[in-house]
Amino acid sequence: MKKQGLLLIISGPSGSGKGTIVEQLKAKEDFSVSISATTRAPRGAEQDGVHYFFRTKEEFQHMIDNQELLEWAEFCGNRYGTPRTYVTEKMMQGQNVILEIEVQGALQVKKLYPKGILIFLVPPNLEELGRRLTNRGTEDKEAINRRIHRALEEMEFVQEYDYVVINDTIEQATEDILSIVKAESMKCSRNKEIKKIFKGEI
């Protein structure tokens, strides 16, 4: 009997290192990373089914109406959502799945699927977040301040998450998340067959 995979829902302010850590997790263990659907147009080399599922407004609305999305939200006039099928299929195959989504979407998913593991990734402190955003060198001071303001807003939701991981270094934060995955896989609530396994019945 194949054990169902875990659903990891990772959020965190921009500058928290989410993207890099998700890449590390993929490299270290067999995680599937969910691909979002979006109504926005592809940019540069972005490919359908690799970076996003690119959909028309009508197609996206159809997905909402048919409850094909685990969560969705609108940003700057474009819609983004998590297709349900990809996630549930991978989990049924025993694969752990990662969703890297923002706070509102994360809480929507948790409501639908309480066994999902909500992880909030934070930089050690505000000062360090400012430093990291500045060091990227891609944005002006005003844009950085907006991101810091947004980070503070998102921090208001941290207590609705299951775990908080402080990203001091990428390596340590990746290891921390792997410990969470290992611990969660040992939860009795996820091992209801343990008595039968012990008795040799299955």
Added chain:
Amino acid sequence: MKKQGLLLIISGPSGSGKGTIVEQLKAKEDFSVSISATTRAPRGAEQDGVHYFFRTKEEFQHMIDNQELLEWAEFCGNRYGTPRTYVTEKMMQGQNVILEIEVQGALQVKKLYPKGILIFLVPPNLEELGRRLTNRGTEDKEAINRRIHRALEEMEFVQEYDYVVINDTIEQATEDILSIVKAESMKCSRNKEIKKIFKGEI
């Protein structure tokens, strides 16, 4: 501000390797292991305050009456219990504390202290448990069968625990428990000050 230590409550049938794993945990990380109070007489080289706190029946009753015990139970006419002060003092000092106690006591502690982490340790299966008990060579077949019967009874309570750890090898089970400790220390419910820390307020 010192973070409060975690309380680990480890149970498991005899032959599950509890004792050895607790020794390993102590050797690897800074855990305090709670010492039980008992009314039974010291055996061999057993020392008061090291192996047990040896108490008279009157003293033990006094501890019960004054709610000085986190849990207690009677076996073969002797009483055994966990003194509360040692546990709470160590935790307040930021130390993780291990209680190695049987199922009924473990569930009593969890009721009193819901933040306690209940870990059920099991051998991979019944057959292996039989093999381990036989290989000890210290008991006859009847005694071994009684232990196996008791293990099956205890397994009925596994779903009331938080985690189940399968002891395939001592090293792996020890690492598994350390992952649980690490993950639990990242629970948002145990990090209520995270927002203030992030903002640099504390």
